[in-house]
Amino acid sequence: MLFEPRSGRLAAWGNALLAGLVSPDEAALSIVGEDAVHRVTGLPGEAAPVGLTLALGRLRALGVAGLRVALPVAGHPLGLSGPPEFNARALEAEEAVVCAGAALGLVPEVTEAGPAGDVHVSVVWHCLPVREAPPADVPSLGEAERELAEALREATVVLTRLDVAASGPVAEAALSAYRARAEAGRDVLAPGYPARAVRVLALAQRVDLLVSLAYERGHGGAVAASEMAARVEALRPVERVARRALVAAYNSAVEAL
Incomplete structure (x- = not known):
């Protein structure tokens, strides 16, 4: 019932890793949480999907200094800055992560499989280009x-x-x-x-x-x-x-x- 979006976990623990406050393994485990596995696809320089530890390291090498959250819904593009293609994917998922320091964003695709009580959840984060601009409607x-x-x-x-x-x-x-x-x-x-x-x-x-x-x-x-x-x-x-x-x-x- 408590709202803890996957984009929030990715941004929070990714920021802690980028600041040197946690290890890559600790960050990855905290981001995955109760899910089975998270992978990232579409990263520049990577031809195939990669695990979170490698993905976070690659983002840092690409110049990412921080990660922001977007939680858009219809009529309210909260935290987004474009382009329309990325906004549409983020709106469909109702969440996304936007990188600071590189024009990249990540949108989760969640897949569930298995019987009730033993559901296997896997997440693929799609890395896409974003527009470098102030995020929409984010308060202090x-x-x-x-x-x-x-x-x-x-x-x-x-x-x-x-x-x-x-x-x-x-x-x-x-x-x-x-x-x-x-x-x-x-x-x-x-x-x-x-x-x-x-x-x-x-x-x-x-x-x-x-x-x-x-x-x-x-x-x-x-x-x-x-x-x-x-x-x-x-x-x-x-x-x-x-x-x-x-x-x-x-x-x-x-x-x-």
Whole structure:
């Protein structure tokens, strides 16, 4: 339920590696996470797909100094800078990584196979040319934190007004998982990120969790079409703020360069 995009893991741990704060193996393992394997195709100088460790080294040799996240959706090209071909691929995946220091970007293609409970997930990152320009609509960390505080208040008001109760086994399990993660002190970002970025990311994930629960739950599970339309309309601005904050947090290591 917690929103941790693969592009976020790649950017965060890739930035830590580029800064010399983690080893290539540690970065690769952290990026793969619970997936089975990640490979990168289309890298300049590589004729075939390569593993993450080699890919990150190749990107550094190509002049990449940092990695930024893009989380675009229809009508909101958040974090993108073009060209249209790359934007279209990123929009289809709803995420991408954009390199700083080289005109390259990476878009994930996720494949799942296997029976329920034993799903094998593999990811191929497609390396494509990008336009070197400021990313679209990415706020500063300070701006994102202020927007999030207001969004959290708005989300609470909206859920109350729409009579969407964040209760029941699914909601309780999601909230318990969030609390356990926070209490365990699990790193939500890689080494090298400022404390404010960690705080903003954790709060953005909390807001995203509340929005997800609101979309999934209605009056006893039955949601009329008009009620769902009202819910989506009310929560869309809150969801947009959460995505902007996620991008600001992941990108803060590059903006500090």
